[in-house]
Amino acid sequence: MKILITGGTNGMGKGVAKALAAHSGEENEIIILCRSEALGLKTIDEIKKESPGATLSLALCDLSDMGSVRNAALTIKSRHDFLDSIFINAGLGYASQRIETPDGMDSHFQVNYLSQFYLVAQLLGLLEKSTRGGRVIFNATPGGKIYWDDMQMSKQWNYEDAIHQAMAAKRMLLITLHELYKEKANKVSFIGFSIHQTVWTNQINIIPASMRIMATIMKVFGLFISIEKCGEIMAPLFMEYAQETGKKSGSLITWKKGGFEKLPENDEVLNIGAREKLLGSSIALCKDEAIGAIFAEAFSKERI
Numbered sequence: 077m078k079i080l081i082t083g084g085t086n087g088m089g090k091g092v093a094k095a096l097a098a099h100s101g102e103e104n105e106i107i108i109l110c111r112s113e114a115l116g117l118k119t120i121d122e123i124k125k126e127s128p129g130a131t132l133s134l135a136l137c138d139l140s141d142m143g144s145v146r147n148a149a150l151t152i153k154s155r156h157d158f159l160d161s162i163f164i165n166a167g168l169g170y171a172s173q174r175i176e177t178p179d180g181m182d183s184h185f186q187v188n189y190l191s192q193f194y195l196v197a198q199l200l201g202l203l204e205k206s207t208r209g210g211r212v213i214f215n216a217t218p219g220g221k222i223y224w225d226d227m228q229m230s231k232q233w234n235y236e237d238a239i240h241q242a243m244a245a246k247r248m249l250l251i252t253l254h255e256l257y258k259e260k261a262n263k264v265s266f267i268g269f270s271i272h273q274t275v276w277t278n279q280i281n282i283i284p285a286s287m288r289i290m291a292t293i294m295k296v297f298g299l300f301i302s303i304e305k306c307g308e309i310m311a312p313l314f315m316e317y318a319q320e321t322g323k324k325s326g327s328l329i330t331w332k333k334g335g336f337e338k339l340p341e342n343d344e345v346l347n348i349g350a351r352e353k354l355l356g357s358s359i360a361l362c363k364d365e366a367i368g369a370i371f372a373e374a375f376s377k378e379r380i
């Protein structure tokens with residue numbers, strides 16, 4: 077399987093990269109999309125020490141820059157004829173203040189959602205060429221809402237609302253994409269995965285000292301899981317047969333009692349009008365005509 081992982085240099089993305097690299101029976105090829113070449117190479121070294129036979133490469137991309145996303149997609153398409161899966165995972169967590177990107181957007185909105193919408197849209201053609209059943213797994217959590225009047229949250233911002241807005245947007249996107257591919261012969265599946273327990277990730281180094289102390293106490297009581305455990309749980313989603321993946325497409329799932337289980341979705345995310353509104357806004361923000369064309373075949377131009 078050829079798997080692209082956004083944010084594979086730390087946390088959950090790194091955990092999944094490690095688990096997939098360790099599956100010697102499966103010839104997994106892992107492409108780590110990351111913003112720092114040095115950190116990317118260090119991650120490859122670390123994984124290769126654990127799994128010497130693993131095939132890993134980097135795709136450099138700063139998700140806070142739409143130009144960088146465009147270039148990364150072009151580079152990936154020039155190097156690869158197909159992709160079997162993408163893990164949409166990279167994301168900003170805690171932040172003490174709103175940071176505006178050079179593209180003039182809220183960094184959580186752009187990094188956690190919009191740039192990865194743009195990336196996936198450009199790579200759908202490669203997923204369609206998978207002979208194993210192309211799939212996109214979105215790292216998602218339930219809840220959240222779209223701030224329609226101020227999506228860039230310039231009037232009222234806090235990091236939790238910004239994270240949750242991006243989560244709701246990702247879940248709306250995965251349903252839109254599932255709908256788009258429902259009737260297609262070259263099927264691609266789109267699945268949201270919500271981890272059942274908090275993962276001990278690089279966020280621990282970013283949060284304020286008071287939160288770090290709390291987290292450390294909670295860790296003693298077993299309230300966190302490691303990135304390795306998280307990777308072990310998630311790895312089957314990337315390797316299972318297309319038929320199994322197809323059954324989960326369009327849903328948000330979690331891990332419960334040793335198996336994957338569907339979670340209920342909220343009304344706004346299920347609302348087709350809201351999803352089309354978000355799709356229209358996302359296409360406009362990408363400022364790339366080719367992106368509109370990808371979705372125009374599924375939705376009439378008047379509706380988006």
Ligand SMILES: NC(=O)c1ccc[n+]([C@@H]2O[C@H](COP(=O)([O-])OP(=O)(O)OC[C@H]3O[C@@H](n4cnc5c(N)ncnc54)[C@H](OP(=O)(O)O)[C@@H]3O)[C@@H](O)[C@H]2O)c1
Pocket residue numbers: 082083084085086087088089109110111112115137138139140165166167168169187188215216217239271273274275276277278279
């Ligand atoms: N931890 C949990 O329990 C948990 C639970 C549910 C959902 N999540 C979600 O899981 C995702 C990953 O979180 P995590 O906890 O694993 O965090 P993490 O350890 O901080 O990892 C975040 C990853 O995103 C990358 N990233 C951040 N900004 C980027 C940018 N501008 N361009 C490219 N890559 C960028 C980071 O790259 P660098 O290595 O260069 O910083 C890193 O690889 C997030 O979307 C988070 O909301 C986490």
